[in-house]
Amino acid sequence: MSRFGFVRPSKYRHVYGTCAKRDASYDNLRVSANAWDTNMVAVNPLFLSVNWQSSGGGAFAVIPLSTVGKLPENYPLYRGHTGPVLDTAFNPFNDYVVASGSEDSKVMLWNIPEEYDENQEEVTPILKLSGHQRKVGQVLFHPVADNVLASASTDLTVKLWDIEKGQEKQEITGHTEIIQSLAWNYNGSLIATTCRDKRLRIFDVRSNKVVQEGSGHQGIKGSRVVWLGDANRLVTTGFSRMSDRQLNLWDTSNLEKPIKSEFLDTSSGVNMPFYDADTKMLYLAGKGDGMIRYYEYENDELYHLSEFKSSDPQRGMAFMPKRAVNVSDCEVARAYKVGTTIVEPVSFTVPRKSDAFQSDIFPPAISDEPALTADEWFQGKDANPKLVDLEAGFTVKTKKEFTPTAQVEETSETKTVDPMNDKDYQAAYHELRKENDDLKNSLSQREIKIRVLESELEKLKTQAAELELANKNKPVPETTTTTKQDTTDIPDTAGDGDDATKKDDPEVTKQDTDIQVTDDVPNKEIVQTEA
Structure with missing residues (x-):
């Protein structure tokens, strides 16, 4: 300024x-x-x-x-x-x-x-x-x-x-x-x-x-x-x-x-x-x-x-x-x-x-x-x-003893008696109210625990259902491929018969249907499996 x-x-x-x-x-x-x-x-x-x-x-x-x-x-x-x-x-x-x-x-x-x-x-x-x-x-x-x-x-x-x-x-x-x-x-x-x-x-x-x-x-x-x-x-x-x-x-x-x-x-x-x-x-x-x-x-x-x-x-x-x-x-x-x-x-x-x-x-x-x-x-x-007025400064006064007419609230272990007058009724009321509050708090804690357990149970059910569904939809592992091929396309690797003989022989035909083709063999090399 x-x-x-x-x-x-x-x-x-x-x-x-x-x-x-x-x-x-x-x-x-x-x-x-x-x-x-x-x-x-x-x-x-x-x-x-x-x-x-x-x-x-x-x-x-x-x-x-x-x-x-x-x-x-x-x-x-x-x-x-x-x-x-x-x-x-x-x-x-x-x-x-x-x-x-x-x-x-x-x-x-x-x-x-x-x-x-x-x-x-x-x-x-x-x-x-x-x-x-x-x-x-x-x-x-x-x-x-x-x-x-x-x-x-x-x-x-x-x-x-x-x-x-x-x-x-x-x-x-x-x-x-x-x-x-x-x-x-x-x-x-x-x-x-x-x-x-x-x-x-x-x-x-x-x-x-x-x-x-x-x-x-x-x-x-x-x-x-x-x-x-x-x-x-x-x-x-x-x-x-x-x-x-x-x-x-x-x-x-x-x-x-x-x-x-x-x-x-x-x-x-x-x-x-x-x-x-x-x-x-x-x-x-x-x-x-x-x-x-x-x-x-x-x-x-x-x-x-x-x-x-x-x-x-x-x-x-x-x-x-x-x-x-x-x-x-x-x-x-x-x-x-x-x-x-x-x-x-x-x-x-x-x-x-x-x-x-x-x-x-x-x-x-x-x-x-x-x-x-x-x-x-x-x-x-x-x-x-x-x-x-503050001119005189602060002076300490004589202590005033605080004496409430109500008594200190007793603990739950205190022996109770039937109320006989207003003071007793008031004490009994506070005792019952405290007991009621304790019960409410206990119930509240139990309800919270129940809700937590129910939530955990629902999560487990959901996980189990998802796992079951995944197992149903899971395809069978394909490590090899079984193929039916025309026997005319397959050379006679055994060297013990011609094509006509293979077609007429049921055992040979069964072997043909069980022939496995591997991708690692060049020129469609055929590996026969046991019948």
Whole structure:
């Protein structure tokens, strides 16, 4: 641009990213090798959770942010799932509570110890939620109401839970393929989803109604969605039919076509979008590469600000809640970048020299206080998130112990008794439902095995029929040719009679009919065979 060109004014135009050194990172991690498209990590002001590669069931690790450097070989894990953990999420209103979703179709809730003991062998869940029929790929807490959790599964449903009561409150249906991502709007009244059927949907979650639907990215790879704060706008990342990475901006009142669509590059990894509603900055972190692009949203435009580049590719990423950034260093965002065996903090900073609080770049942020209870929200009440002034900086609050009224789901080996009250009836219901789910899964596996065996049997029958038909139509091998010839054309090779004698002698005539002619003998040399 020439020196007379217009430069759009922005407080965040010079934001730059800085990666922490190795001794200030979280090293010696066994990050899960599962192929499910997930962020692999979650973070809050106190802890970092990482999907863990473990044997004997699924597990994840919760690491205090103060525990930097190389972790010990035997680190205490959160165990309870029987399949790999696919996603985790921290409760935004209680930093000591984390939720997990797994391939075992379960959602589990965990209390994080205030005093962390590295010698502790494992942590067990405080609540298990059963209801999904297949693996749970995403878990996401409500942004406004306390103790409300959404979970998305490959059974094509999204379920809403009251985790305090341990109850499923709503099931969202309408997807025809696997759900790839979901996002709450600003006040938590709507959920947007992307799906493998290449459709973008917006649901009124409490009524299970699709309020808007349209065609999303047309590529066959993954797609992600994020809501742009309190604006009625969505951003999706995905791929075109030609497998180019795309960035689309949508009006939530009309999903027929995007407001803007931008070509990014031809890399193969999905872009993970993160939006800061306070600064109106959008961050795109590409899986499998080391780049983080960041934009500023204004008046239906996404203005590209800059890029953070690293030679180390990222497998996943999470962003710190805004209430815990370091305002004294003018840090406007902090990402946690997942590598093969390490998680590295990446700080995004506005370069300013003053040590005073910069109120123009730090507007009030979403707080850790809920605006509604779960009951209020499920009864239809809405509210915007509560905000907090960042000038005082982040302070650690006293731990709130999470004590659900529902008990941890018992195993099938637990002795059952006749239900006597509502609590017993609920426990009996969950036990029967689990048994029913196990039977369905067993029958499904048997049906699949039967279909495979039937298919193999049909193939064998077809091969046998083809072989039988081929044998019937196969000609007799002709190694020699037997010929009847006029005896007048055959010279008397025996030399013991004339032609007339041969015609009258039946034995001679029989020999003539059995004469064999070989192609290798010149001038029709005749070889007589035994009579």
